[in-house]
Amino acid sequence: MVRINFKQALLLAGSLLAGALLPAKAELNIFACEPEYAALAAEITGESANIFSATTAQQDPHFIQARPSLIAKMRRADLVICAGADLEIGWLPMLQMKSNNRQVQTTDKGLFYAADHVENLDIPVTVDRSMGDVHTLGNPHVHLDPVRVGKLATALTAKLIDLDAANRELYQQNLASFSQRWQQATVKWQQQAKPLAGMKVITYHASFRYLLDFLAMEKVADLEPKPGMPPSSSHLRQLLDIVDEQQVQLVLYTAYQDAKAAKWLAEKAGVVRMQLPYTVGGDQHAQDLFSLMDRQIAMLLSAKRN
Amino acid sequence: MKRNTLTTAVVFAATCGSVQAAQDINISAIVNVGYTEREDFQGIAGFGVDEHAAGLKSGFWTDHTELAISAPIDDMFFGKMTMVLDEHDGETEIELEEAFIQTTGLDYDLSLRAGRFLSNVGYLNGKHTHTDSFADRPLLYRAFMNGHYFDDGARLSWLAPTDVYLELGSELFKGGKMPAYASGDGIGAQSLFVKTGGDFNHEHSWQLGVSYLGFDNDEGFCSDHGHEEEHEEEHHEEHDAGALEDEHEEGFGACAFSGEKDYYIVDAVWKWAPNGNYKYQNFTLSAEYFRVEEKGELLHQEEHHDENPALLEEHHDPIDAEHSGFYLSAVYQFSPNWATGLRYSEIDFDEPYSHGFTPSVSTAMLEYRHSHFSTVRIQYSQDKSTEHLSDDQITLQFSMALGAHGAHQF
Numbered sequence: 001m002v003r004i005n006f007k008q009a010l011l012l013a014g015s016l017l018a019g020a021l022l023p024a025k026a027e028l029n030i031f032a033c034e035p036e037y038a039a040l041a042a043e044i045t046g047e048s049a050n051i052f053s054a055t056t057a058q059q060d061p062h063f064i065q066a067r068p069s070l071i072a073k074m075r076r077a078d079l080v081i082c083a084g085a086d087l088e089i090g091w092l093p094m095l096q097m098k099s100n101n102r103q104v105q106t107t108d109k110g111l112f113y114a115a116d117h118v119e120n121l122d123i124p125v126t127v128d129r130s131m132g133d134v135h136t137l138g139n140p141h142v143h144l145d146p147v148r149v150g151k152l153a154t155a156l157t158a159k160l161i162d163l164d165a166a167n168r169e170l171y172q173q174n175l176a177s178f179s180q181r182w183q184q185a186t187v188k189w190q191q192q193a194k195p196l197a198g199m200k201v202i203t204y205h206a207s208f209r210y211l212l213d214f215l216a217m218e219k220v221a222d223l224e225p226k227p228g229m230p231p232s233s234s235h236l237r238q239l240l241d242i243v244d245e246q247q248v249q250l251v252l253y254t255a256y257q258d259a260k261a262a263k264w265l266a267e268k269a270g271v272v273r274m275q276l277p278y279t280v281g282g283d284q285h286a287q288d289l290f291s292l293m294d295r296q297i298a299m300l301l302s303a304k305r306n
Numbered sequence: 307m308k309r310n311t312l313t314t315a316v317v318f319a320a321t322c323g324s325v326q327a328a329q330d331i332n333i334s335a336i337v338n339v340g341y342t343e344r345e346d347f348q349g350i351a352g353f354g355v356d357e358h359a360a361g362l363k364s365g366f367w368t369d370h371t372e373l374a375i376s377a378p379i380d381d382m383f384f385g386k387m388t389m390v391l392d393e394h395d396g397e398t399e400i401e402l403e404e405a406f407i408q409t410t411g412l413d414y415d416l417s418l419r420a421g422r423f424l425s426n427v428g429y430l431n432g433k434h435t436h437t438d439s440f441a442d443r444p445l446l447y448r449a450f451m452n453g454h455y456f457d458d459g460a461r462l463s464w465l466a467p468t469d470v471y472l473e474l475g476s477e478l479f480k481g482g483k484m485p486a487y488a489s490g491d492g493i494g495a496q497s498l499f500v501k502t503g504g505d506f507n508h509e510h511s512w513q514l515g516v517s518y519l520g521f522d523n524d525e526g527f528c529s530d531h532g533h534e535e536e537h538e539e540e541h542h543e544e545h546d547a548g549a550l551e552d553e554h555e556e557g558f559g560a561c562a563f564s565g566e567k568d569y570y571i572v573d574a575v576w577k578w579a580p581n582g583n584y585k586y587q588n589f590t591l592s593a594e595y596f597r598v599e600e601k602g603e604l605l606h607q608e609e610h611h612d613e614n615p616a617l618l619e620e621h622h623d624p625i626d627a628e629h630s631g632f633y634l635s636a637v638y639q640f641s642p643n644w645a646t647g648l649r650y651s652e653i654d655f656d657e658p659y660s661h662g663f664t665p666s667v668s669t670a671m672l673e674y675r676h677s678h679f680s681t682v683r684i685q686y687s688q689d690k691s692t693e694h695l696s697d698d699q700i701t702l703q704f705s706m707a708l709g710a711h712g713a714h715q716f
């Protein structure tokens with residue numbers, strides 16, 4: 001008895017609310033797990049979609065709360081774009097479950113994992129937790145390699161056309177324009193980055209794996225003793241020796257990583273430390289995918305000169 | 307026999323994990339072990355509770371060690387099964403805590419869950435105990451929810467198409483799990499809940515909930531009736547030994563009440579992390595308030611000293627009582643490895659369970675997380691559950707997650 005009344009009330013309230021609150025325009029609602037994918041989606045959709053980024057460049061994408069606001073956003077999403085490879089495993093499944101949105105549950109519909117569309121580095125042969133928080137599908141921070149981003153743009157365009165065939169031409173035009181500009185920029189970055197080749201760095205976490213790969217820089221060690229484990233003093237003392245032995249020139253970390261360990265090591269070892277933007281919004285210069293890469297290379301070059 | 311079931315399940319789970327479905331099936335075990343120094347549990351005021359309300363057991367314990375298997379079934383259904391190790395009267399039992407299927411995208415923003423599951427009323431009840439920041443549930447939950455209320459039933463919930471998160475739901479339960487003990491095979495418990503929440507800005511988030519949970523209880527259908535009577539007897543022995551003829555010492559059995567029991571629950575949570583980056587520092591403030599109404603009758607056993615001292619006479623007294631209680635919890639994670647928290651919970655019982663005495667528990671904890679999967683926690687509680695005892699309880703807890711890395715609720 002209670003149940004029927006309640007259900008009727010719900011349905012009535014629901015249809016009233018839906019009529020009053022849903023936007024009339026059939027814009028595509030895109031939920032991006034990270035700012036880099038919001039930026040990529042913006043390149044392809046132009047002004048035609050509502051794009052929301054669940055995180056900022058100041059937030060570690062491994063550790064996001066499945067907040068009520070994100071559930072509400074995901075409920076309305078036509079497309080969810082995430083890094084994948086289990087980067088968001090601590091929060092994305094909860095959002096999918098709670099959002100009651102059938103559209104974004106599987107990758108054959110409105111779910112797009114970047115790591116599914118490019119070759120991932122560091123896929124472990126065997127995994128167990130004694131190795132730290134290792135992703136079985138490889139390193140998920142794929143957006144920092146311009147070559148991979150080019151492939152992602154194409155794959156994302158195909159997904160957008162799948163979901164919204166009416167805007168096919170728009171998406172294809174935007175992709176063509178983006179790809180051309182991105183191609184030119186990639187050549188430019190490769191030129192600019194030549195002096196960086198072979199430069200030895202220590203990073204906080206494998207967040208910059210693909211950037212260093214693209215720039216042919218060499219990562220000697222991480223400040224984390226194992227992926228996901230905060231830097232320990234014994235590990236830092238070992239790094240001090242490594243810096244000396246291997247002529248490490250730079251210690252890299254990003255806004256969402258604690259600066260203390262990098263500061264300590266840089267001071268003790270007399271090397272440069274640098275907080276590099278990890279993604280779009282990482283500092284005031286990194287406002288889209290182009291300026292992010294410009295900024296990262298400019299900063300690394302300035303470190304090289306010092 | 308029961309142990310064999312678990313072994314089979316583990317082997318089955320491991321086999322499933324090794325085939326190609328490894329990506330989709332999540333198998334996780336929570337090993338929860340510890341040591342507690344405390345006095346024996348003597349009840350919560352005179353309220354009718356069983357040993358589940360005791361909280362942590364004295365000495366070494368392995369309670370609430372669990373094995374969970376979950377996976378999307380197809381693009382419409384998700385399924386989960388959780389088995390929990392529990393101790394009853396010195397025997398280890400395996401309890402099926404969850405076995406449910408849930409839809410992942412019905413039309414009209416509806417979601418249906420059916421099977422055995424944790425009721426979604428309040429803030430803590432729907433969450434697994436291993437995600438708690440304390441080794442035991444607050445006094446409020448131990449007294450009124452038996453720690454946590456799960457049962458066989460169905461839930462329908464609806465997510466409003468609004469920018470602010472707004473979820474409405476209703477559950478119907480069989481009423482077969484404490485604190486429910488309903489007669490017959492019908493519906494013995496029902497709930498309604500509304501949850502809402504959002505962000506104040508990029509570093510402050512909140513959630514609010516209002517719930518109703520109602521039971522139609524009948525003492526004759528209480529599964530814990532058996533050992534509750536034993537408990538009663540023990541109580542009376544203590545009575546005689548201590549020659550305490552004080553009425554306050556009297557406790558009612560967990561199944562003494564028959565009639566309608568209604569819970570009205572308000573819960574609020576506020577979380578903060580600098581820049582919304584939860585890894586290094588974050589703070590969680592949560593609180594719940596319960597108002598519990600009991601209308602029915604209460605089984606009361608009376609000794610007649612003047613006649614035959616061994617004779618217990620049963621009475622059914624009418625009862626119309628209102629209780630209220632709350633907990634307030636603050637937890638601060640100050641580094642990726644360390645967190646500390648304080649919690650206070652008290653309950654204001656109506657007569658006849660208490661005559662002016664307000665049971666309360668104050669708790670402090672410090673925890674070390676070596677990684678995201680391992681927690682070592684030390685906890686101190688000053689437990690004033692009964693009028694004549696203030697118990698200082700110390701617990702060392704190891705809570706470790708093996709296998710799949712489950713996503714947590716807010």
